[in-house]
Amino acid sequence: MDIALLASGSSGNAVLVRSGGSAFLVDAGLSGREVTARLDSIDVSPSELLGIVLTHEHTDHIRGVGPLARRFGLPVWTNRATLEAGSATLGKLPHWVEVTMSVPFEIGDIWLEPFSIPHDAADPFGLTLKSTQGYHVGLATDMGFVTQLVRARLQGLNGLILEFNHDLPMLLDGPYPWSIKQRIRGKLGHLNNKDAAGLLGEVASPDLEWVICAHMSQQNNNKEIVVTEAKSALNGLLSMPSSASLHVATQAEPTPLFGQGDRRNLPGTLEVEELN
Ligand SMILES: [Zn+2]
Ligand SMILES: [Zn+2]
Numbered sequence: 001m002d003i004a005l006l007a008s009g010s011s012g013n014a015v016l017v018r019s020g021g022s023a024f025l026v027d028a029g030l031s032g033r034e035v036t037a038r039l040d041s042i043d044v045s046p047s048e049l050l051g052i053v054l055t056h057e058h059t060d061h062i063r064g065v066g067p068l069a070r071r072f073g074l075p076v077w078t079n080r081a082t083l084e085a086g087s088a089t090l091g092k093l094p095h096w097v098e099v100t101m102s103v104p105f106e107i108g109d110i111w112l113e114p115f116s117i118p119h120d121a122a123d124p125f126g127l128t129l130k131s132t133q134g135y136h137v138g139l140a141t142d143m144g145f146v147t148q149l150v151r152a153r154l155q156g157l158n159g160l161i162l163e164f165n166h167d168l169p170m171l172l173d174g175p176y177p178w179s180i181k182q183r184i185r186g187k188l189g190h191l192n193n194k195d196a197a198g199l200l201g202e203v204a205s206p207d208l209e210w211v212i213c214a215h216m217s218q219q220n221n222n223k224e225i226v227v228t229e230a231k232s233a234l235n236g237l238l239s240m241p242s243s244a245s246l247h248v249a250t251q252a253e254p255t256p257l258f259g260q261g262d263r264r265n266l267p268g269t270l271e272v273e274e275l276n
Contacts, residue, residue: 001110001131002259003159006030006038008141008214008249012060015139015161016044018257019131022108025052025068026127026139029060032067038254046072050107051097054078056124056142057086066091077105079114081123101125115153117143120188128153135260136207137161141215144187146199154203159258162200164213164230164248165190166220174220190215193226197233204237204244210258213248223248 006014012030016023016039023044028035036046051074052065066089069076075095078086083096099105101123104113109132114125119142126140138154141163154160171181171192184190191199200211211234213226226248234244249255 001129001133001135001137002257003129003137003161004042004257005161005212005214005249005255006035006042007251007254008212009216009218009251010060011218011251012063013141013215014038014064016042016254016257017107017110017129018044019108019110021048022050023048024050024107024110027055027061028052028064028068029058029062030064032064032071035064035068042254042257049074051075051077053099053107053112053127054082054086055127056119056121057082057089058121058142059089061142062086062089065089066093069093069095077107077112079123079125082121085122099125113153115149116147117150118145118147118188119143119190120183120186126150126153128157133260135159141165141191143191144189146191146195151199151202154199156205156207157203158207158260159210159212160200160203160208161212161214161249162196163191163215164193164196164221164226165215166192166217167222167225168192168194170222170225171217171220176219184217184220190217193221193229197229200230201233201236204234208244209260210245210247212255212258213246216248216250218251223250 001019015026077097079099111130113128117126129137137159138157139161
């Protein structure tokens with residue numbers, strides 16, 4: 001199983017998952033045309049896709065879902081509340097497959113397990129993905145705080161895509177109106193760096209090979225702070241392996257494909273690869 005974030009942040013999110021001969025997207029929050037261009041840049045054709053999983057109906061996750069689904073005849077996996085809340089944006093879909101929280105489902109040879117996350121959408125979810133070989137990846141962005149369920153679901157992973165949305169002091173001192181600041185930092189908003197790093201420290205195990213810090217705010221965060229926070233969370237762990245690689249996803253371009261063995265290590269250190 002290989003995974004790439006085609007884009008990440010409040011202007012659009014899309015994740016490509018590829019395994020064996022099959023591939024699918026989790027969210028498509030860029031225009032259909034832009035998703036297609038970014039897939040092309042990593043040599044994936046949309047005609048190879050088996051479908052799109054939609055985690056929630058916010059624009060930065062849903063924008064391209066309807067156009068791509070219609071153009072390529074793709075099924076969309078999501079729960080009923082998200083389908084209903086997103087219906088105006090989605091338009092008519094060729095095929096909807098219902099997702100039920102905490103009930104695993106299969107796309108190609110990947111098992112996906114959705115879990116509820118606290119966020120101001122109809123019924124948002126994070127995911128764990130498991131290949132037939134047992135390679136295990138977690139995806140959790142767009143969450144206001146860390147619940148026991150999230151903590152439990154993200155244990156023992158090989159790869160983790162985790163929201164590092166904002167630096168709290170930058171958000172509070174920044175230019176956004178107070179109501180927006182309250183929304184972002186609220187229980188149904190987005191995860192700040194400290195909370196994300198705290199969670200990372202709790203769930204990291206010797207099996208963890210890579211971490212992608214995702215959904216970073218362009219206004220209220222920067223890559224240096226994210227790297228510092230994430231690194232200190234991992235470096236503080238006695239149980240950590242010799243290394244794990246740490247990456248920060250951006251809005252501007254896709255990440256490389258991450259998969260088994262992508263632990264680019266120097267013994268005893270955390271290898272940090274900063275993209276662009
Ligand atoms: Zn989002
Ligand atoms: Zn959202």
